[in-house]
Amino acid sequence: MNADDSLTDDDAVGRALSGDLVAYEALVSRYTPIAHRTAFLLGAGDEAEDVVQEAFVKAYRHLRSFRRESPFRPWLLRIVANETHNVTRSRGRRADLSVRLEGVREPYTPEDPQDAAAAGDRSARLLAAVRSLPDREREAVVCRYFLQLSESETAEILGCPIGSVKSRTHRGLRRLREEVDRELL
Incomplete structure (x- = not known):
């Protein structure tokens, strides 16, 4: 575990606001998996990575407007949801919804094919x-x-x-x- 993993969200936001990009990278690293799942499940499909990247860029640009007394995760996921909505709307059709189980194991794996x-x-x-x-x-x-x-x-x-x-x-x-x-x- 590196030192950035021990940062609380509030500490990381505070340091990122002071120009510490390593602190913001800790937030990106911490929330990329759920941001990707959110974008994918809300309809971004194959464009989920682009949505997540754009959401993190927007979050960084608007970090000063983040209310520090609020949790970071819902604020970020709201940005991801808005970006997903923008992508699906601009496409003019709803993306195919699929579950990406990358790295997730089922609690029960049937032995029988x-x-x-x-x-x-x-x-x-x-x-x-x-x-x-x-x-x-x-x-x-x-x-x-x-x-x-x-x-x-x-x-x-x-x-x-x-x-x-x-x-x-x-x-x-x-x-x-x-x-x-x-x-x-």
């Missing part, structure tokens, strides 16, 4: 169902369940009240349940 195929098929169907949700519901479900963000972090990232996050998540999960029920019939 038939079980593995069935698990892969279930994952693909779930992703297709999530992909088919209306944008607002998809974004809320992705933030809450794929990125495991709290309701308040999701609200901050999506720029909406917590009540909207709750209702969008509820509606999205209801639609997913209905889709699963239809498939079982």
Whole structure:
């Protein structure tokens, strides 16, 4: 572990504001994985790396406007979400939503190839169902369940009240349940 890993977000932001690029690099290193997952899951697809890079550049440029009493992660992910929205809007179509499991292991790996195929098929169907949700519901479900963000972090990232996050998540999960029920019939 290097010395930059021990910096708190607040210390790193403070040092970055004073011109310490190594401190900002610590933030970039710390938050690149979740920023990439956020961009990818919100629809950036193959452009996720570009979105993340642009988000970190914008975050650095606007670091002086960051409220130091607030957590850095939701502020950064809001920038990532906005950049993703800009990319998908400029494309004129919604990007294909896929889960990137880079470096993540499943808690259960089936020994039987038939079980593995069935698990892969279930994952693909779930992703297709999530992909088919209306944008607002998809974004809320992705933030809450794929990125495991709290309701308040999701609200901050999506720029909406917590009540909207709750209702969008509820509606999205209801639609997913209905889709699963239809498939079982």
